[in-house]
Amino acid sequence: MFGIGMPELLVILVIILVIFGAGKLPQIGEGIGKGIRNFKKATKGPDEIDVTPETDEEKTKMED
Numbered sequence: 001m002f003g004i005g006m007p008e009l010l011v012i013l014v015i016i017l018v019i020f021g022a023g024k025l026p027q028i029g030e031g032i033g034k035g036i037r038n039f040k041k042a043t044k045g046p047d048e049i050d051v052t053p054e055t056d057e058e059k060t061k062m063e064d
Helices: 006-020 025-044 056-063
Strands: none
Touching (some): 006 025
């Protein structure tokens, strides 16, 4: 995982615990989880939205 071993990961987690405190960790985890969930949902959706205006020819073809 990006060249980060278990000791380095533990040091990072301890630093985060000291900075934010134990009370804020669930809120931070929830926010990160929501962000990841929204990102996954956005990537599974259609690739792009077509916003080009229709020409008169296309409108008549769709009406037929």
